[in-house]
Amino acid sequence: MEKLLTLWYGSGLYNLTLGQGVMVLVGLGLLYLAIAKKFEPLLLVPIGFGGILANIPEAGLALSAAEQAAHLARPGVLEQMAAALGVALDPVAGIEAWRGTLSDALHGDLSPTLVRAANDVAMDVGYANGVLYQFYNVAIASGIAPLVIFMGVGAMTDFGPLLANPRTLFLGAAAQFGIFATLLGAVGMSAMGWMDFSLNQAAAIGIIGGADGPTSIYVASILAPELLGAIAVASYSYMALVPLIQPPIMKALTTKREREIAMTQLRPVSKLEKIVFPLSLLILVVLFLPDAAPLLGMFCFGNLMRECGVVERLSDTAQNALINIVTIFLGLSVGSKLMADRFLAFETLGILALGMVAFAIGTACGVLMAKLMNTVSRMPINPLIGSAGVSAVPMAARVSNKIGLESNPHNFLLMHAMGPNVAGVIGSAVAAGVMIKFLG
Amino acid sequence: MSANILMGEGLALMALGMSFVFVFLTVLVIVTTLMSKTIGRFFPEPPAPVATGNRRPPAPRQDDDVMVAITAAVHRYRRRHRR
Numbered sequence: 001m002e003k004l005l006t007l008w009y010g011s012g013l014y015n016l017t018l019g020q021g022v023m024v025l026v027g028l029g030l031l032y033l034a035i036a037k038k039f040e041p042l043l044l045v046p047i048g049f050g051g052i053l054a055n056i057p058e059a060g061l062a063l064s065a066a067e068q069a070a071h072l073a074r075p076g077v078l079e080q081m082a083a084a085l086g087v088a089l090d091p092v093a094g095i096e097a098w099r100g101t102l103s104d105a106l107h108g109d110l111s112p113t114l115v116r117a118a119n120d121v122a123m124d125v126g127y128a129n130g131v132l133y134q135f136y137n138v139a140i141a142s143g144i145a146p147l148v149i150f151m152g153v154g155a156m157t158d159f160g161p162l163l164a165n166p167r168t169l170f171l172g173a174a175a176q177f178g179i180f181a182t183l184l185g186a187v188g189m190s191a192m193g194w195m196d197f198s199l200n201q202a203a204a205i206g207i208i209g210g211a212d213g214p215t216s217i218y219v220a221s222i223l224a225p226e227l228l229g230a231i232a233v234a235s236y237s238y239m240a241l242v243p244l245i246q247p248p249i250m251k252a253l254t255t256k257r258e259r260e261i262a263m264t265q266l267r268p269v270s271k272l273e274k275i276v277f278p279l280s281l282l283i284l285v286v287l288f289l290p291d292a293a294p295l296l297g298m299f300c301f302g303n304l305m306r307e308c309g310v311v312e313r314l315s316d317t318a319q320n321a322l323i324n325i326v327t328i329f330l331g332l333s334v335g336s337k338l339m340a341d342r343f344l345a346f347e348t349l350g351i352l353a354l355g356m357v358a359f360a361i362g363t364a365c366g367v368l369m370a371k372l373m374n375t376v377s378r379m380p381i382n383p384l385i386g387s388a389g390v391s392a393v394p395m396a397a398r399v400s401n402k403i404g405l406e407s408n409p410h411n412f413l414l415m416h417a418m419g420p421n422v423a424g425v426i427g428s429a430v431a432a433g434v435m436i437k438f439l440g
Numbered sequence: 441m442s443a444n445i446l447m448g449e450g451l452a453l454m455a456l457g458m459s460f461v462f463v464f465l466t467v468l469v470i471v472t473t474l475m476s477k478t479i480g481r482f483f484p485e486p487p488a489p490v491a492t493g494n495r496r497p498p499a500p501r502q503d504d505d506v507m508v509a510i511t512a513a514v515h516r517y518r519r520r521h522r523r
Binding site: 162163166167169170172173176177179180181183184186187188190191192193199202203269270272273276277280281284288289423426427430431434435438439 | 443444446447449450451453454456457458460461462464465466467468469471472473475476479480483
Protein backbone atom coordinates (compact mmCIF):
# COMPACT_ATOMS: atom_id res chain seq x y z
CA MET A 1 0.00 0.00 0.00
CA GLU A 2 2.80 2.36 0.93
CA LYS A 3 4.51 1.69 -2.40
CA LEU A 4 1.30 2.46 -4.23
CA LEU A 5 1.11 5.78 -2.39
CA THR A 6 4.72 6.59 -3.33
CA LEU A 7 3.85 5.93 -6.94
CA TRP A 8 0.79 8.18 -6.63
CA TYR A 9 2.75 11.00 -4.97
CA GLY A 10 5.34 10.77 -7.74
CA SER A 11 2.78 10.88 -10.52
CA GLY A 12 2.22 13.87 -12.73
CA LEU A 13 -1.47 13.88 -11.95
CA TYR A 14 -0.89 14.33 -8.21
CA ASN A 15 1.64 17.12 -8.71
CA LEU A 16 0.05 18.96 -11.61
CA THR A 17 -0.73 22.53 -10.65
CA LEU A 18 -3.46 24.54 -12.33
CA GLY A 19 -0.89 26.77 -14.01
CA GLN A 20 1.00 23.85 -15.46
CA GLY A 21 -2.24 22.37 -16.76
CA VAL A 22 -3.08 25.66 -18.46
CA MET A 23 0.39 25.91 -19.97
CA VAL A 24 0.17 22.36 -21.34
CA LEU A 25 -3.05 23.45 -23.01
CA VAL A 26 -1.31 26.57 -24.36
CA GLY A 27 1.44 24.33 -25.76
CA LEU A 28 -1.17 22.10 -27.40
CA GLY A 29 -2.85 25.22 -28.78
CA LEU A 30 0.42 26.36 -30.36
CA LEU A 31 0.87 22.90 -31.87
CA TYR A 32 -2.65 23.08 -33.24
CA LEU A 33 -1.99 26.47 -34.85
CA ALA A 34 1.25 25.18 -36.34
CA ILE A 35 0.00 21.84 -37.63
CA ALA A 36 -3.60 22.51 -38.61
CA LYS A 37 -3.38 26.21 -39.52
CA LYS A 38 0.24 26.21 -40.82
CA PHE A 39 1.22 29.25 -38.70
CA GLU A 40 5.03 29.42 -38.87
CA PRO A 41 5.19 25.65 -38.25
CA LEU A 42 8.99 25.57 -38.33
CA LEU A 43 9.08 27.51 -35.09
CA LEU A 44 5.76 26.96 -33.42
CA VAL A 45 6.12 23.16 -33.44
CA PRO A 46 9.36 23.18 -31.39
CA ILE A 47 8.15 26.09 -29.25
CA GLY A 48 4.81 24.46 -28.46
CA PHE A 49 6.39 21.09 -27.73
CA GLY A 50 9.11 22.68 -25.62
CA GLY A 51 6.38 24.49 -23.70
CA ILE A 52 4.68 21.20 -22.90
CA LEU A 53 7.99 19.60 -21.84
CA ALA A 54 8.82 22.56 -19.61
CA ASN A 55 5.55 22.16 -17.72
CA ILE A 56 5.74 18.46 -16.92
CA PRO A 57 5.38 18.40 -13.15
CA GLU A 58 8.38 17.09 -11.16
CA ALA A 59 10.47 16.52 -14.29
CA GLY A 60 12.08 19.95 -14.09
CA LEU A 61 13.32 19.86 -17.68
CA ALA A 62 13.57 23.64 -17.81
CA LEU A 63 15.01 24.13 -14.31
CA SER A 64 18.59 24.59 -13.17
CA ALA A 65 20.12 22.12 -10.72
CA ALA A 66 19.64 24.57 -7.84
CA GLU A 67 15.96 25.11 -8.63
CA GLN A 68 15.37 21.37 -8.80
CA ALA A 69 17.18 20.83 -5.52
CA ALA A 70 15.14 23.58 -3.86
CA HIS A 71 12.05 21.72 -4.97
CA LEU A 72 13.08 18.14 -4.16
CA ALA A 73 16.12 17.89 -1.88
CA ARG A 74 16.43 16.77 1.75
CA PRO A 75 16.47 19.40 4.53
CA GLY A 76 20.23 19.08 5.00
CA VAL A 77 20.87 20.06 1.40
CA LEU A 78 18.40 22.92 1.67
CA GLU A 79 20.35 24.30 4.65
CA GLN A 80 23.61 24.09 2.71
CA MET A 81 22.03 25.94 -0.23
CA ALA A 82 20.61 28.60 2.05
CA ALA A 83 24.09 29.12 3.49
CA ALA A 84 25.54 29.40 -0.02
CA LEU A 85 22.88 31.92 -1.06
CA GLY A 86 23.15 33.87 2.19
CA VAL A 87 19.43 33.43 2.90
CA ALA A 88 18.08 32.84 6.40
CA LEU A 89 15.71 29.85 6.80
CA ASP A 90 13.15 30.13 9.59
CA PRO A 91 13.71 26.99 11.73
CA VAL A 92 10.05 26.82 12.84
CA ALA A 93 8.47 27.32 9.42
CA GLY A 94 8.88 23.76 8.17
CA ILE A 95 10.36 22.32 5.03
CA GLU A 96 7.72 23.49 2.53
CA ALA A 97 8.29 27.11 3.54
CA TRP A 98 12.04 26.56 3.16
CA ARG A 99 11.53 25.33 -0.38
CA GLY A 100 9.45 28.42 -1.12
CA THR A 101 12.05 30.78 0.34
CA LEU A 102 14.86 29.15 -1.65
CA SER A 103 12.94 29.17 -4.94
CA ASP A 104 12.06 32.83 -4.47
CA ALA A 105 15.69 33.62 -3.69
CA LEU A 106 16.85 31.82 -6.85
CA HIS A 107 14.35 33.71 -9.01
CA GLY A 108 15.13 37.00 -7.33
CA ASP A 109 17.99 39.28 -8.20
CA LEU A 110 20.82 37.77 -6.18
CA SER A 111 24.30 38.14 -7.56
CA PRO A 112 25.21 35.47 -10.13
CA THR A 113 28.15 34.34 -7.99
CA LEU A 114 25.80 33.31 -5.15
CA VAL A 115 23.43 31.53 -7.53
CA ARG A 116 26.38 29.70 -9.03
CA ALA A 117 27.51 28.63 -5.55
CA ALA A 118 24.02 27.25 -4.79
CA ASN A 119 24.06 25.46 -8.13
CA ASP A 120 27.38 23.85 -7.22
CA VAL A 121 25.92 22.65 -3.91
CA ALA A 122 22.98 21.11 -5.75
CA MET A 123 25.23 19.48 -8.35
CA ASP A 124 27.45 18.02 -5.60
CA VAL A 125 24.50 16.10 -4.18
CA GLY A 126 23.60 14.77 -7.59
CA TYR A 127 21.08 17.17 -9.12
CA ALA A 128 21.66 18.16 -12.75
CA ASN A 129 20.47 21.00 -14.94
CA GLY A 130 17.36 20.10 -16.91
CA VAL A 131 17.92 19.43 -20.61
CA LEU A 132 15.84 22.40 -21.81
CA TYR A 133 17.69 24.61 -19.32
CA GLN A 134 20.95 23.49 -20.94
CA PHE A 135 19.59 24.18 -24.43
CA TYR A 136 18.50 27.64 -23.32
CA ASN A 137 21.93 28.44 -21.89
CA VAL A 138 23.81 27.23 -24.94
CA ALA A 139 21.46 28.57 -27.61
CA ILE A 140 19.88 31.76 -26.30
CA ALA A 141 21.58 33.00 -23.13
CA SER A 142 24.88 32.98 -25.04
CA GLY A 143 23.22 34.82 -27.94
CA ILE A 144 24.41 32.23 -30.46
CA ALA A 145 21.20 30.82 -31.90
CA PRO A 146 19.57 34.08 -33.08
CA LEU A 147 22.88 35.14 -34.63
CA VAL A 148 23.41 31.89 -36.51
CA ILE A 149 19.84 32.12 -37.78
CA PHE A 150 20.54 35.66 -38.90
CA MET A 151 23.54 34.39 -40.84
CA GLY A 152 21.29 31.86 -42.55
CA VAL A 153 18.74 34.57 -43.33
CA GLY A 154 21.58 36.62 -44.84
CA ALA A 155 22.54 33.66 -47.00
CA MET A 156 18.94 33.38 -48.20
CA THR A 157 18.46 37.09 -48.91
CA ASP A 158 18.77 38.50 -52.40
CA PHE A 159 19.58 42.20 -52.22
CA GLY A 160 19.02 42.63 -55.97
CA PRO A 161 15.66 44.45 -55.76
CA LEU A 162 17.01 46.71 -53.01
CA LEU A 163 20.12 47.57 -55.03
CA ALA A 164 18.03 48.29 -58.12
CA ASN A 165 16.01 50.84 -56.16
CA PRO A 166 17.93 51.86 -53.01
CA ARG A 167 15.33 54.43 -52.02
CA THR A 168 13.07 51.62 -50.81
CA LEU A 169 15.39 51.61 -47.78
CA PHE A 170 13.36 54.59 -46.53
CA LEU A 171 10.28 52.40 -46.41
CA GLY A 172 12.17 49.93 -44.24
CA ALA A 173 13.15 52.80 -41.97
CA ALA A 174 9.63 54.22 -41.69
CA ALA A 175 8.14 50.87 -40.73
CA GLN A 176 10.47 50.76 -37.72
CA PHE A 177 8.36 53.49 -36.16
CA GLY A 178 6.17 50.65 -34.94
CA ILE A 179 9.02 49.56 -32.67
CA PHE A 180 9.43 52.92 -31.03
CA ALA A 181 5.73 53.68 -30.80
CA THR A 182 5.24 50.39 -28.98
CA LEU A 183 8.11 51.16 -26.67
CA LEU A 184 6.31 54.37 -25.81
CA GLY A 185 3.06 52.46 -25.40
CA ALA A 186 4.67 50.02 -22.95
CA VAL A 187 6.23 52.88 -21.00
CA GLY A 188 2.89 54.68 -21.03
CA MET A 189 1.11 51.63 -19.65
CA SER A 190 3.54 51.49 -16.74
CA ALA A 191 3.23 55.24 -16.20
CA MET A 192 -0.55 54.86 -15.97
CA GLY A 193 -0.01 52.04 -13.48
CA TRP A 194 -1.70 49.34 -15.59
CA MET A 195 1.42 47.26 -16.01
CA ASP A 196 4.86 47.29 -14.53
CA PHE A 197 7.39 47.40 -17.35
CA SER A 198 10.86 48.84 -16.91
CA LEU A 199 12.40 50.79 -19.80
CA ASN A 200 14.47 47.73 -20.76
CA GLN A 201 11.40 45.53 -20.86
CA ALA A 202 9.51 48.15 -22.88
CA ALA A 203 12.33 48.22 -25.42
CA ALA A 204 12.36 44.43 -25.72
CA ILE A 205 8.59 44.44 -26.25
CA GLY A 206 8.85 47.17 -28.87
CA ILE A 207 11.19 45.09 -31.02
CA ILE A 208 8.25 42.74 -31.68
CA GLY A 209 7.14 45.49 -34.08
CA GLY A 210 10.24 44.79 -36.15
CA ALA A 211 8.51 41.55 -37.17
CA ASP A 212 11.81 39.78 -37.05
CA GLY A 213 11.97 36.67 -34.86
CA PRO A 214 15.73 36.33 -34.35
CA THR A 215 16.17 40.05 -33.74
CA SER A 216 13.48 40.16 -31.07
CA ILE A 217 14.86 37.06 -29.35
CA TYR A 218 18.35 38.51 -29.43
CA VAL A 219 17.25 41.84 -27.94
CA ALA A 220 15.02 40.18 -25.35
CA SER A 221 17.82 37.86 -24.25
CA ILE A 222 19.99 40.90 -23.58
CA LEU A 223 17.51 43.44 -22.21
CA ALA A 224 14.74 41.38 -20.58
CA PRO A 225 15.39 37.61 -20.43
CA GLU A 226 12.44 37.19 -18.04
CA LEU A 227 10.00 38.18 -20.81
CA LEU A 228 11.65 36.14 -23.53
CA GLY A 229 8.99 33.44 -23.74
CA ALA A 230 6.12 35.84 -24.22
CA ILE A 231 8.06 38.06 -26.63
CA ALA A 232 9.16 35.15 -28.83
CA VAL A 233 5.69 33.64 -28.94
CA ALA A 234 4.17 37.04 -29.74
CA SER A 235 6.63 37.87 -32.51
CA TYR A 236 6.36 34.50 -34.24
CA SER A 237 2.59 34.34 -33.98
CA TYR A 238 2.21 37.82 -35.43
CA MET A 239 4.61 37.00 -38.25
CA ALA A 240 2.22 34.18 -39.07
CA LEU A 241 -0.71 36.58 -38.83
CA VAL A 242 0.78 39.11 -41.29
CA PRO A 243 -1.67 38.09 -44.06
CA LEU A 244 -4.57 38.80 -41.70
CA ILE A 245 -3.34 41.95 -39.92
CA GLN A 246 -1.90 43.91 -42.83
CA PRO A 247 -4.50 43.97 -45.63
CA PRO A 248 -7.22 45.95 -43.79
CA ILE A 249 -4.68 48.60 -42.76
CA MET A 250 -3.25 48.80 -46.27
CA LYS A 251 -6.68 49.15 -47.84
CA ALA A 252 -7.81 51.74 -45.32
CA LEU A 253 -4.83 53.99 -46.02
CA THR A 254 -4.79 53.86 -49.84
CA THR A 255 -7.27 54.76 -52.55
CA LYS A 256 -8.10 52.37 -55.36
CA ARG A 257 -6.16 54.52 -57.84
CA GLU A 258 -3.05 54.41 -55.70
CA ARG A 259 -3.29 50.65 -55.43
CA GLU A 260 -3.38 50.41 -59.22
CA ILE A 261 -0.14 52.29 -59.77
CA ALA A 262 2.15 50.19 -61.93
CA MET A 263 5.84 50.42 -61.13
CA THR A 264 8.64 50.56 -63.68
CA GLN A 265 10.72 47.48 -64.34
CA LEU A 266 13.73 47.14 -62.02
CA ARG A 267 17.13 47.51 -63.65
CA PRO A 268 19.40 44.46 -63.69
CA VAL A 269 21.99 44.45 -60.91
CA SER A 270 25.53 43.28 -61.58
CA LYS A 271 27.20 40.55 -59.58
CA LEU A 272 29.92 42.90 -58.39
CA GLU A 273 27.33 45.24 -56.85
CA LYS A 274 25.83 42.34 -54.96
CA ILE A 275 29.24 41.36 -53.62
CA VAL A 276 30.21 44.88 -52.61
CA PHE A 277 26.88 45.70 -50.91
CA PRO A 278 27.23 43.50 -47.79
CA LEU A 279 30.78 44.78 -47.37
CA SER A 280 29.75 48.43 -47.56
CA LEU A 281 26.89 47.77 -45.13
CA LEU A 282 29.37 46.15 -42.77
CA ILE A 283 31.70 49.13 -43.01
CA LEU A 284 28.84 51.50 -42.18
CA VAL A 285 27.98 49.37 -39.14
CA VAL A 286 31.59 49.45 -38.05
CA LEU A 287 31.70 53.23 -38.42
CA PHE A 288 28.36 54.20 -36.89
CA LEU A 289 26.82 51.50 -34.75
CA PRO A 290 29.13 48.79 -33.43
CA ASP A 291 26.29 47.60 -31.18
CA ALA A 292 24.45 46.28 -34.21
CA ALA A 293 27.61 44.47 -35.30
CA PRO A 294 26.66 41.01 -33.95
CA LEU A 295 23.35 40.99 -35.84
CA LEU A 296 24.29 42.82 -39.03
CA GLY A 297 27.79 41.33 -39.09
CA MET A 298 26.43 37.79 -39.23
CA PHE A 299 23.80 38.93 -41.73
CA CYS A 300 26.40 40.46 -44.04
CA PHE A 301 28.65 37.42 -43.67
CA GLY A 302 25.85 35.10 -44.70
CA ASN A 303 24.99 37.31 -47.66
CA LEU A 304 28.60 37.57 -48.79
CA MET A 305 28.88 33.77 -48.76
CA ARG A 306 25.84 33.66 -51.01
CA GLU A 307 26.90 36.30 -53.47
CA CYS A 308 30.64 35.75 -53.78
CA GLY A 309 29.98 32.47 -55.57
CA VAL A 310 33.15 30.68 -54.48
CA VAL A 311 31.89 29.09 -51.25
CA GLU A 312 28.69 27.50 -52.48
CA ARG A 313 29.02 24.67 -49.93
CA LEU A 314 29.22 27.02 -46.96
CA SER A 315 26.35 29.12 -48.23
CA ASP A 316 24.29 26.00 -48.79
CA THR A 317 24.97 24.79 -45.24
CA ALA A 318 24.17 28.19 -43.73
CA GLN A 319 20.81 28.44 -45.47
CA ASN A 320 19.75 24.81 -45.06
CA ALA A 321 21.34 22.35 -42.64
CA LEU A 322 22.70 24.80 -40.11
CA ILE A 323 19.66 27.05 -39.89
CA ASN A 324 17.46 23.97 -39.47
CA ILE A 325 19.55 22.55 -36.65
CA VAL A 326 19.67 25.86 -34.84
CA THR A 327 15.94 26.38 -35.33
CA ILE A 328 15.22 23.15 -33.44
CA PHE A 329 17.29 24.22 -30.45
CA LEU A 330 16.04 27.79 -30.57
CA GLY A 331 12.43 26.65 -30.59
CA LEU A 332 12.90 24.22 -27.70
CA SER A 333 14.78 26.85 -25.70
CA VAL A 334 12.04 29.41 -26.22
CA GLY A 335 9.56 26.73 -25.16
CA SER A 336 11.50 26.28 -21.93
CA LYS A 337 10.58 29.86 -21.08
CA LEU A 338 6.87 28.98 -21.19
CA MET A 339 6.88 27.83 -17.57
CA ALA A 340 3.60 28.44 -15.81
CA ASP A 341 4.87 30.54 -12.92
CA ARG A 342 6.52 33.03 -15.30
CA PHE A 343 4.34 32.98 -18.40
CA LEU A 344 0.90 33.10 -16.77
CA ALA A 345 1.11 36.71 -15.72
CA PHE A 346 -0.98 39.74 -16.51
CA GLU A 347 2.08 41.20 -18.29
CA THR A 348 1.90 38.50 -20.97
CA LEU A 349 -1.49 39.76 -22.10
CA GLY A 350 -0.03 43.26 -22.25
CA ILE A 351 2.86 42.01 -24.39
CA LEU A 352 0.52 40.22 -26.80
CA ALA A 353 -1.65 43.34 -27.15
CA LEU A 354 1.33 45.67 -27.59
CA GLY A 355 2.89 43.36 -30.17
CA MET A 356 -0.25 43.57 -32.28
CA VAL A 357 -0.27 47.37 -32.01
CA ALA A 358 3.41 47.45 -32.98
CA PHE A 359 2.66 45.50 -36.15
CA ALA A 360 -0.25 47.69 -37.09
CA ILE A 361 1.66 50.94 -36.57
CA GLY A 362 4.69 49.66 -38.48
CA THR A 363 2.50 48.68 -41.43
CA ALA A 364 0.66 52.00 -41.40
CA CYS A 365 3.88 54.04 -41.26
CA GLY A 366 5.39 52.08 -44.14
CA VAL A 367 2.33 52.71 -46.31
CA LEU A 368 2.20 56.42 -45.40
CA MET A 369 5.91 56.81 -46.18
CA ALA A 370 5.39 55.17 -49.56
CA LYS A 371 2.55 57.61 -50.29
CA LEU A 372 4.81 60.50 -49.38
CA MET A 373 7.60 59.19 -51.62
CA ASN A 374 5.14 58.69 -54.44
CA THR A 375 4.15 62.37 -54.35
CA VAL A 376 7.76 63.54 -54.17
CA SER A 377 9.61 61.29 -56.61
CA ARG A 378 9.45 61.15 -60.39
CA MET A 379 9.28 57.39 -60.49
CA PRO A 380 5.84 56.11 -59.50
CA ILE A 381 5.78 54.14 -56.24
CA ASN A 382 2.82 51.98 -55.35
CA PRO A 383 2.02 52.65 -51.66
CA LEU A 384 1.24 48.97 -51.17
CA ILE A 385 4.93 48.08 -51.12
CA GLY A 386 5.36 50.27 -48.03
CA SER A 387 3.73 47.70 -45.81
CA ALA A 388 6.53 45.27 -46.69
CA GLY A 389 8.87 47.54 -44.71
CA VAL A 390 8.08 45.54 -41.58
CA SER A 391 10.48 42.67 -42.17
CA ALA A 392 8.61 39.31 -42.00
CA VAL A 393 10.43 38.15 -45.14
CA PRO A 394 8.91 37.12 -47.52
CA MET A 395 5.38 37.06 -46.14
CA ALA A 396 4.89 40.84 -46.10
CA ALA A 397 6.08 41.17 -49.70
CA ARG A 398 3.66 38.46 -50.77
CA VAL A 399 0.83 40.32 -49.07
CA SER A 400 1.72 43.50 -50.99
CA ASN A 401 1.78 41.53 -54.23
CA LYS A 402 -1.58 39.92 -53.51
CA ILE A 403 -3.37 43.17 -52.69
CA GLY A 404 -1.79 44.77 -55.76
CA LEU A 405 -3.08 41.98 -57.99
CA GLU A 406 -6.56 42.36 -56.51
CA SER A 407 -6.74 45.97 -57.73
CA ASN A 408 -4.91 45.48 -61.00
CA PRO A 409 -4.46 41.92 -62.29
CA HIS A 410 -1.42 42.92 -64.38
CA ASN A 411 0.47 44.59 -61.56
CA PHE A 412 3.15 42.31 -60.11
CA LEU A 413 4.60 44.03 -57.06
CA LEU A 414 6.47 41.07 -55.56
CA MET A 415 9.96 42.08 -56.71
CA HIS A 416 9.33 45.74 -55.88
CA ALA A 417 8.15 44.76 -52.41
CA MET A 418 11.20 42.58 -51.74
CA GLY A 419 13.30 45.78 -51.60
CA PRO A 420 11.52 47.34 -48.60
CA ASN A 421 11.19 43.85 -47.15
CA VAL A 422 14.92 43.26 -46.82
CA ALA A 423 15.36 46.94 -45.92
CA GLY A 424 13.07 46.19 -42.98
CA VAL A 425 15.46 43.47 -41.81
CA ILE A 426 18.33 45.95 -41.86
CA GLY A 427 16.16 48.64 -40.24
CA SER A 428 15.04 46.47 -37.35
CA ALA A 429 18.60 45.29 -36.75
CA VAL A 430 19.70 48.94 -36.61
CA ALA A 431 16.86 49.76 -34.22
CA ALA A 432 17.91 46.78 -32.09
CA GLY A 433 21.46 48.10 -32.05
CA VAL A 434 20.22 51.51 -30.89
CA MET A 435 18.20 49.94 -28.07
CA ILE A 436 21.14 47.81 -26.93
CA LYS A 437 23.42 50.83 -27.13
CA PHE A 438 21.25 52.92 -24.83
CA LEU A 439 19.90 50.28 -22.45
CA GLY A 440 22.15 47.22 -22.61
CA MET B 441 6.99 61.86 -10.69
CA SER B 442 8.88 58.66 -11.54
CA ALA B 443 6.14 57.95 -14.07
CA ASN B 444 6.95 61.25 -15.76
CA ILE B 445 10.65 60.46 -15.79
CA LEU B 446 9.90 57.07 -17.34
CA MET B 447 7.72 58.69 -20.03
CA GLY B 448 10.44 61.27 -20.68
CA GLU B 449 13.05 58.58 -21.15
CA GLY B 450 10.72 56.66 -23.43
CA LEU B 451 10.11 59.75 -25.57
CA ALA B 452 13.82 60.55 -25.72
CA LEU B 453 14.61 56.98 -26.75
CA MET B 454 11.93 57.12 -29.42
CA ALA B 455 13.15 60.40 -30.92
CA LEU B 456 16.79 59.37 -30.80
CA GLY B 457 16.20 55.85 -32.03
CA MET B 458 13.94 56.80 -34.90
CA SER B 459 16.20 59.59 -36.11
CA PHE B 460 19.22 57.30 -35.88
CA VAL B 461 17.50 54.60 -37.92
CA PHE B 462 16.63 57.21 -40.55
CA VAL B 463 20.09 58.74 -40.63
CA PHE B 464 21.74 55.34 -40.88
CA LEU B 465 19.51 54.17 -43.70
CA THR B 466 19.86 57.50 -45.51
CA VAL B 467 23.63 57.12 -45.40
CA LEU B 468 23.16 53.56 -46.63
CA VAL B 469 21.03 54.82 -49.53
CA ILE B 470 23.71 57.34 -50.49
CA VAL B 471 26.54 54.83 -50.18
CA THR B 472 24.62 52.21 -52.15
CA THR B 473 23.77 54.66 -54.93
CA LEU B 474 27.35 55.86 -55.16
CA MET B 475 28.59 52.28 -55.12
CA SER B 476 26.24 51.28 -57.93
CA LYS B 477 27.22 54.31 -60.01
CA THR B 478 30.93 53.72 -59.52
CA ILE B 479 30.63 50.08 -60.42
CA GLY B 480 28.41 50.94 -63.38
CA ARG B 481 31.00 53.39 -64.69
CA PHE B 482 34.31 51.65 -64.04
CA PHE B 483 33.34 48.00 -64.17
CA PRO B 484 30.53 47.95 -66.70
CA GLU B 485 28.81 44.62 -66.63
CA PRO B 486 30.82 42.23 -68.80
CA PRO B 487 28.97 39.02 -67.87
CA ALA B 488 25.55 39.86 -69.32
CA PRO B 489 26.63 40.68 -72.93
CA VAL B 490 29.07 37.76 -72.87
CA ALA B 491 26.32 35.42 -71.79
CA THR B 492 23.94 36.56 -74.54
CA GLY B 493 26.81 36.73 -77.04
CA ASN B 494 27.70 33.14 -76.27
CA ARG B 495 24.17 31.99 -76.42
CA ARG B 496 23.21 33.45 -79.78
CA PRO B 497 25.96 32.14 -82.09
CA PRO B 498 25.45 28.45 -81.21
CA ALA B 499 21.82 28.50 -82.23
CA PRO B 500 22.37 29.52 -85.92
CA ARG B 501 25.50 27.34 -86.11
CA GLN B 502 23.53 24.39 -84.92
CA ASP B 503 20.78 25.22 -87.42
CA ASP B 504 23.34 25.33 -90.23
CA ASP B 505 24.76 21.96 -89.24
CA VAL B 506 21.34 20.45 -89.05
CA MET B 507 20.36 22.00 -92.38
CA VAL B 508 23.50 20.65 -94.04
CA ALA B 509 22.84 17.20 -92.63
CA ILE B 510 19.22 17.25 -93.72
CA THR B 511 19.98 18.44 -97.24
CA ALA B 512 22.70 15.83 -97.54
CA ALA B 513 20.36 13.11 -96.34
CA VAL B 514 17.53 14.21 -98.59
CA HIS B 515 19.90 14.48 -101.51
CA ARG B 516 21.26 10.98 -100.94
CA TYR B 517 17.77 9.53 -100.46
CA ARG B 518 16.50 11.04 -103.67
CA ARG B 519 19.55 9.92 -105.59
CA ARG B 520 19.14 6.33 -104.35
CA HIS B 521 15.44 6.18 -105.13
CA ARG B 522 15.83 7.59 -108.61
CA ARG B 523 17.98 4.71 -109.60
